[in-house]
Amino acid sequence: MSATARPARKERIDRGIKVRTEGIYALMSWRELAYLTVPRLVLIVGLLSLPLVMPGMYWKRVISIVCIYALLALSFDFLAHFVGLVSLGGAFFVGTGSYLTAILNTKLGLSPLVSIPGATLIGGALCTLMLLPCLPLRGVYFAIVTLMYPLFLARVIEALDILGGTDGIMGIDSFPSAWLEQYFVIIMLLLFLFAVRRLVNTDLGLVLRAVKDNDQAVRASGMDVTRYRALAVFVASAIGCLAGACLVHIYMWAGISTFALDFSVLPIAATVIGGSGTLVGPLLGCLILVPVSELLRDFGTLRIVFYALILLAFIVFRSEGLMVYGQRKYHQIERWTKI
Amino acid sequence: MDILIYGTINSVVLALYALGFALVYGTSRLPNFAHGALYVLSGFIAWSALNTLGLNYFISIVLALVITAIIGAVIYRVFLIRVRGMEISEIIASYAVALAILEGLRWGGFKGMTYTLPPFIEGSTTIAGISVDYQRLLAVGIGAALVAFLWVFTHYTRIGLALQGMAQDERAALMLGIDSDFMAVVAMGLGSALAALAAIVLLPLGNIVVESGYNVLILAIAVCIVGGIGSWAGAVLAAFIIGFAQILTVVYLGSHFQMVVALLAIILTLILKPSGLFGQQKELEERV
Amino acid sequence: MTEEPLLEVREVTKNFGGIIALNRLDFTVDEGEILGIIGPNGSGKTTVANCITGFIKPSSGRILFRGRDITGMRPHRIADMGVTRTFQIMRPYYSLPAYKNMVIPLFSPRARRTGGWRGGGRLGDRNTVGIDILEEIGFERDSYVPYKVTATLPTGYLKRLELARCLALKPELIICDEVFSGLSMSEIASMVPLIERLQMDGITLIMIEHRLRELFKVANRVMVLNFGEKLVEGPPAEVMADKRVREAYFGSESAEEVMKHA
Numbered sequence: 001m002s003a004t005a006r007p008a009r010k011e012r013i014d015r016g017i018k019v020r021t022e023g024i025y026a027l028m029s030w031r032e033l034a035y036l037t038v039p040r041l042v043l044i045v046g047l048l049s050l051p052l053v054m055p056g057m058y059w060k061r062v063i064s065i066v067c068i069y070a071l072l073a074l075s076f077d078f079l080a081h082f083v084g085l086v087s088l089g090g091a092f093f094v095g096t097g098s099y100l101t102a103i104l105n106t107k108l109g110l111s112p113l114v115s116i117p118g119a120t121l122i123g124g125a126l127c128t129l130m131l132l133p134c135l136p137l138r139g140v141y142f143a144i145v146t147l148m149y150p151l152f153l154a155r156v157i158e159a160l161d162i163l164g165g166t167d168g169i170m171g172i173d174s175f176p177s178a179w180l181e182q183y184f185v186i187i188m189l190l191l192f193l194f195a196v197r198r199l200v201n202t203d204l205g206l207v208l209r210a211v212k213d214n215d216q217a218v219r220a221s222g223m224d225v226t227r228y229r230a231l232a233v234f235v236a237s238a239i240g241c242l243a244g245a246c247l248v249h250i251y252m253w254a255g256i257s258t259f260a261l262d263f264s265v266l267p268i269a270a271t272v273i274g275g276s277g278t279l280v281g282p283l284l285g286c287l288i289l290v291p292v293s294e295l296l297r298d299f300g301t302l303r304i305v306f307y308a309l310i311l312l313a314f315i316v317f318r319s320e321g322l323m324v325y326g327q328r329k330y331h332q333i334e335r336w337t338k339i
Numbered sequence: 340m341d342i343l344i345y346g347t348i349n350s351v352v353l354a355l356y357a358l359g360f361a362l363v364y365g366t367s368r369l370p371n372f373a374h375g376a377l378y379v380l381s382g383f384i385a386w387s388a389l390n391t392l393g394l395n396y397f398i399s400i401v402l403a404l405v406i407t408a409i410i411g412a413v414i415y416r417v418f419l420i421r422v423r424g425m426e427i428s429e430i431i432a433s434y435a436v437a438l439a440i441l442e443g444l445r446w447g448g449f450k451g452m453t454y455t456l457p458p459f460i461e462g463s464t465t466i467a468g469i470s471v472d473y474q475r476l477l478a479v480g481i482g483a484a485l486v487a488f489l490w491v492f493t494h495y496t497r498i499g500l501a502l503q504g505m506a507q508d509e510r511a512a513l514m515l516g517i518d519s520d521f522m523a524v525v526a527m528g529l530g531s532a533l534a535a536l537a538a539i540v541l542l543p544l545g546n547i548v549v550e551s552g553y554n555v556l557i558l559a560i561a562v563c564i565v566g567g568i569g570s571w572a573g574a575v576l577a578a579f580i581i582g583f584a585q586i587l588t589v590v591y592l593g594s595h596f597q598m599v600v601a602l603l604a605i606i607l608t609l610i611l612k613p614s615g616l617f618g619q620q621k622e623l624e625e626r627v
Numbered sequence: 628m629t630e631e632p633l634l635e636v637r638e639v640t641k642n643f644g645g646i647i648a649l650n651r652l653d654f655t656v657d658e659g660e661i662l663g664i665i666g667p668n669g670s671g672k673t674t675v676a677n678c679i680t681g682f683i684k685p686s687s688g689r690i691l692f693r694g695r696d697i698t699g700m701r702p703h704r705i706a707d708m709g710v711t712r713t714f715q716i717m718r719p720y721y722s723l724p725a726y727k728n729m730v731i732p733l734f735s736p737r738a739r740r741t742g743g744w745r746g747g748g749r750l751g752d753r754n755t756v757g758i759d760i761l762e763e764i765g766f767e768r769d770s771y772v773p774y775k776v777t778a779t780l781p782t783g784y785l786k787r788l789e790l791a792r793c794l795a796l797k798p799e800l801i802i803c804d805e806v807f808s809g810l811s812m813s814e815i816a817s818m819v820p821l822i823e824r825l826q827m828d829g830i831t832l833i834m835i836e837h838r839l840r841e842l843f844k845v846a847n848r849v850m851v852l853n854f855g856e857k858l859v860e861g862p863p864a865e866v867m868a869d870k871r872v873r874e875a876y877f878g879s880e881s882a883e884e885v886m887k888h889a
Contacts (some may be wrong), residue, residue, distance in 0.1 A: 059819035086427050088434055133609040140370055141609060143430045144560055147372075151553060152602050159595030203730050203753055210720050210731045215719040220680065221732035222796055266436060268431065301442040308438035315432045316418045 008336045018331045025126040039330070043280065044190060051182045060182060064250055066290045071192065071243035073267035073282030075236035078196050081277040082205065083232040084139050084212030089146035093240025093265040095153055097123040101245035102169040102254035112173055116245040123241030128234045135229040147264075154259040154336075168255025175249055182235065185246050189283070191241055198277055199235070208232050261304055266293065269307040272314040275321025284323055342586055348475050350582025351482035352541060356555050357562035357574055358485065359533030365506040365569045367523035369419060372433040372536055373411075375556030376440035379549060381407040381535035382542045383444055385456055396457065404535045411531025412524050420520060421528075437556070445549040456543045478540045485536070490571060502526055506569060515606055554598060561601040565608045567615025580604070631694060633658040633677070633831050634710075634800060639688030641674055641855070648674040649685070650855040656800070661822070661832045663842045663863070666852035669874055672835045673715055675852070676802045679833075680712045681705040692800070697875045707737045709799035713789035713806055715835075719777040725766065726773040728788060729757030732795035741797035757795070765821065785815035790821075800831045807838040815841050839867070851875065 021032045047067075063301075072090045079085045101119035104110045107309050110118065130149065134141040135249050157163050164170075175181035199205050207228055215225045248254045270285030289307070296303045314321070346423070356378075363371045381403045388399035414436055422428035493499035504512040505522050513519050537555075566577030581604050588596045608615060632655035641649040648671045661829050664672050677683040679690055681702040692697045697705050705821070720728050732738060733753040735886055762768040766788045772784065786806055793801045803822075807815050815838070822845050825832060836842040843849070843863040851858040853875040859866050866872055 080427065084427070086430055088430070137609065137613050139426055139516060140430065141564075141613075142562075143427075143434075144370070145605065145609075147434070148602055148605070149559055151557070152599060155595065156599060159593070203734050206723070206727060206730050207734050209723075213720045213722065214718050216682070216702075217714070217720070217792070218731060219608040219682075219702040220706055220712055220714070221792060222702075222703050222711075222735035222737045223731075224703045259436070260444075272431075300446050302446045304442040305439050305446065306436040308442065312432055312439065315428050315435065316421050318421070322508050 002133060007339050009339055010334055011337045012328075012332045012334050014332050027269075031139055037192045043193075047186050047190060051186070061250070062291060062294060064182065064185050064246075066286050067189045067268055068243045068247050069270065069290055070189055070283040070286040071185075071239055072263060072280060073270045073286055074189075074192060074196060075239040075243075076267045077271045077276055077282045078200070078239075079232060079236045080271070081273060082200055082212060083208050083229060085142045085229065085233070086139060087146045087236070088143050088268075089148070089150045089264050090240055090267045091150035091259045091261065092146060092153070093123070093127055094244035094263045095150060095259040096127055096237075097241025097244030098248040098254045098258040099163055099169070100126075100241065101248055102172050103163075105145070105172050105249075106169060110330070112175055112249045116242065116249065119245040120242040123244070124234045124238030127237035127241065128230055130189075131233055132226075132230065133238075135233065136226045150259040150264060154256045157256055163256065166256060168253055168257075170253055172248055173250045174252050181250060185250075188242060188246070192242075193283070196235070196239075199277075204228075204231075205210050262293075265304055265307045265311070269311045269314075271321075272311055272319075273321060275323030275325070275327075278321070278323040278327060281321050281323030285321075342583075342590060344422060344471060346579075346583040346586040348471070348479055349586050350579040351479045353558055353562050353582050354486065354575055354578035355478070355482045355533075355537040355541065357559040357566075357578060358489065359537070360556075360559040361563050361566075361568075361571075361574050362489075362502075363526050366502045366526035366565065367423070367505070367519075369415075369423070369429055369523070369527075370560075371434065371527070371530060372430065372556060373414065373437040373440065374530070374559055375552040375554070376437040377407055377411055377531045377534040378538045378555045379444060379547065379552040380410070380440055381531075381538045382456065382547045385539060385542075386547060389456070397508035399541050401525035403539060404532055407538075408528045408532035411534075412528035415527035416524050420523065423520075423523070437552070441549050441552045444552075455546055456539075472544070474543055478544070481536075481540050485533075486571070486575060498522075498525065502529075509566035557598065558601055561605050563615075565604050565615055567617045570615070570617040573615055573617030577604075628667060632656060633693060634833075635689075635691040637677070637689045637691070639678060639685045639690060640786075641671075641683065642679060642686045642784070648695065648855050649678065649828045651688070652852075652855065652857055654850055655859065656831060656833060658799075658831055659826065659829060660847045661826055661834060661845055663846035663849040664833060664852060665837070665839060665842065665849060666858070669854075670852040670875075671855035672852055673804055674855070676712055676804050676833075676835060679705075679802060680710060681724065682808060694796070700804065703735075706796060709737070710795070710802070711793035711796055711798040711800070712802040713786075713793060713804050714806075715804040717785050717789055719785055719788050719792075721776075721778040723777060724774050724783070725777050725780060725788060726754060726757045726761060728777060729760060729791060729795055732792050733757060735796060737796045760791050760794055761788075764788075764794065765817065768843060782809045783811070783818075786810065787821075788816075794825075800833065801825070802833045802835070804835050807836055808840050819844055843867075 006302060017032060017035050019038050029319070049062050054060050054063060059286045072094065075093065076087055076090060079087050095121050099114075100123050104115035104118050105112065108115075131142065131145060134145045149284070158166055200209070207218065207223065208231075211225055211228055218225050218228075244258060245257070266286075266289055267282065270289050271282040273281075273288065274283065275281030275286030293303050293307075296306065313319075359377075360371055360374045363374075364370055365387065384406050385399045385403035388394045388402050389396060392399075394402070418436065419429065419432055422432050491499075493503050501512065501517045501522055502525070505518060505519055505526075509519055512522075534555075561581055562577045563576055564577075565581060566573030566575070581601060584604065585597045585600045588600050634656040636652055636654050639649055639652045640647070652671070652675065654662075657690060664675065674683065678685045679697075681700050683705070684699040689696060690696070692705075692710055695708070696708070697708070719725075720731070730753045733756055758768060758773055761773050765839065766773045766787065772780075773809065777785070777788065787811075790801070790803070790806065807818065810818065811835055819841065822832065822834075826845075834842060834846060846863055848861065849863045849866045850860045851869075851872050858871055858875060859869045
């Protein structure tokens with residue numbers, strides 16, 4: 001037995017403060033309270049104050065776009081990580097939401113504050129209905145169908161020249177005030193972030209996670225898996241439609257480009273970079289990718305190649321993502337211990 | 340009558356699209372979303388070899404076949420094999436590869452001009468009063484020959500039987516000494532070669548466009564879903580059903596709706612009989 | 628007054644594209660009894676469980692539960708009626724702690740109607756009910772065991788967890804698929820009283836088993852399957868004495884040998 005090189009292993013244990021904050025002990029001291037609330041406050045305050053520090057209209061709009069993509073990425077992360085359904089067509093939700101709100105606004109004359117919630121709910125129901133056939137089956141089929149829908153819808157609209165055809169629907173109202181336009185999306189994002197986080201930790205959320213883990217066991221426990229998947233898809237598609245609806249009222253125009261590949265691919269790449277499963281990670285990913293994509297705007301579809309390669313690298317080399325790494329560092333300490 | 344001829348031609352075309360995809364999915368359970376991308380890529384390679392490098396047409400074709408097969412195998416070996424077994428990651432990874440290739444070609448390869456590959460034989464003939472190009476007839480002939488060849492290959496050659504064994508029960512194949520990882524790479528290479536073959540035969544009929552990459556993928560998936568996974572007969576039958584349905588819609592409704600037919604076919608199959616026409620539900624583990 | 632059997636399997640055949648897993652299988656199960664199903668490997672035992680619980684549709688034949696035709700019904704509807712099963716290849720939710728596994732079956736409509744095993748009336752907090760059920764089934768309440776992540780639990784506990792999952796639905800019939808396999812002698816010794824207690828509570832059990840000695844301690848009646856057909860049916864001692872059963876298990880030549888030494 002050599003005494004020179006003693007083998008050591010890396011050990012990860014939860015920080016003391018993390019263990020103390022689980023349960024009622026969190027209220028025992030300011031330090032523990034801060035451990036829990038500071039990250040959330042940073043998120044909320046940071047997001048809300050971002051428009052104030054950004055110079056110029058251009059960057060203020062970029063923030064709105066970031067939030068819209070973040071909503072999409074949130075819905076992707078929720079579906080993929082917590083329910084096991086990979087949606088390769090976020091553009092499907094965006095497109096549906098955008099056209100619905102355009103119709104509600106221009107044809108029915110409803111104000112954006114009515115048409116946006118309307119488009120969210122109706123769009124959610126519509127998308128869920130269209131995705132219903134593949135819900136009883138394995139996840140592959142969901143991926144295939146969500147991949148195809150945006151491609152088809154774009155072509156059908158173009159071919160039949162309905163809903164404005166290639167020109168799109170114009171003359172859509174914008175938000176009543178500039179502040180509302182800026183902050184509506186941010187507040188919606190924060191709202192849904194916390195709401196989905198809450199949902200995932202309820203018993204219902206547990207059932208959804210079980211459906212991802214092992215749907216046969218859920219069936220054997222007397223529950224209709226299709227119904228729960230439909231519920232999850234409704235939530236996710238409603239979020240996506242909301243994003244599309246907001247987008248349209250910001251740009252005051254709805255067209256085929258809302259079915260663009262961008263809306264399908266960037267959320268996936270953002271989720272993977274930011275850390276899937278954390279729900280906040282996708283937001284982080286968007287904060288990084290959207291400005292980058294703006295800078296790459298001159299390169300045309302090379303952007304998508306860029307997202308695709310990043311996505312490929314992260315998926316294949318199984319990188320955990322920024323937020324997952326961050327959370328790990330925050331909650332756990334690593335050290336070398338002798339064996 | 341012309342519906343019959345065009346329908347048959349279209350059906351064989353669809354079968355050609357689907358063969359490579361079906362092979363890879365049947366063998367290694369990988370839904371190869373990069374299938375359409377490889378199709379367009381091989382066309383691009385053939386075109387570049389022909390026009391940029393000025394090589395002989397025949398050599399260009401062979402080059403395209405070989406290079407595409409190698410690229411497919413390499414992509415699998417380097418990237419996709421790492422996510423083998425994790426369905427979600429497989430889908431995202433192969434989709435990312437497809438996007439990288441297709442959008443990369445859209446940006447860097449095809450810049451506004453129309454790209455074509457010359458047909459093998461010029462001219463046309465008339466069958467029952469309808470004029471049909473020789474190239475299309477050649478496509479049908481090659482398609483039929485390919486299906487027959489593949490059937491023989493998977494039933495009578497060692498590699499083919501190994502692939503069949505893997506398709507039916509991977510653990511048993513492993514126990515019999517078949518290296519399933521290597522076989523999966525081979526399957527991917529073959530699947531890519533089949534995509535390339537389809538491209539070489541069919542691209543001369545029209546232009547080489549990046550959009551066809553997505554279309555080919557969707558049609559291949561449609562044929563496999565409607566026909567049922569793991570069934571050659573089902574795939575052929577599905578190709579004919581969708582093929583004729585497409586021609587009928589073109590004749591009566593207009594050519595915009597061709598792809599919608601594929602989508603409807605998939606949705607209908609998923610609603611009515613998810614395992615496809617001839618798909619077999621094996622054990623509980625292998626369910627649809 | 629004749630009592631209607633709880634479960635009737637009538638002439639059920641299952642054809643897996645050429646392989647006949649079940650061949651005109653016909654048997655009944657009375658309420659409150661424990662039926663053992665035994666047979667060599669590949670005789671179709673798990674396929675029977677799959678057909679009864681709706682995971683696989685029979686090619687022909689009928690299955691009746693309390694007189695209602697449940698052939699080909701979807702699995703969750705059948706489970707909702709009180710027919711539950713454990714899985715031979717265990718399926719706990721690996722990433723969750725053990726007691727959280729119970730939340731899912733307790734979320735089902737049936738559990739909400741019946742309040743779960745031993746909980747009468749309205750369902751309370753699912754976490755507490757879950758821990759109660761786990762305690763009934765042998766997880767020590769005050770230890771860390773129910774809180775351990777399922778992936779780290781040994782087989783004995785996992786088998787009990789499978790049973791607990793069924794119990795959360797307050798079942799009328801439990802199909803136990805090889806619940807004794809993979810357990811040590813002492814683990815089995817503690818499972819047997821549990822099975823007896825389930826029977827005393829009025830639950831009917833179908834036990835598919837390979838461990839014959841332990842099965843015969845609890846089973847009232849045993850049925851032997853071979854190549855998807857029913858070979859013999861009757862009380863355990865009778866069945867084991869039957870020459871055909873020995874042939875099925877040991878093959879006809881070695882059956883002679885076994886008979887000599889028996």
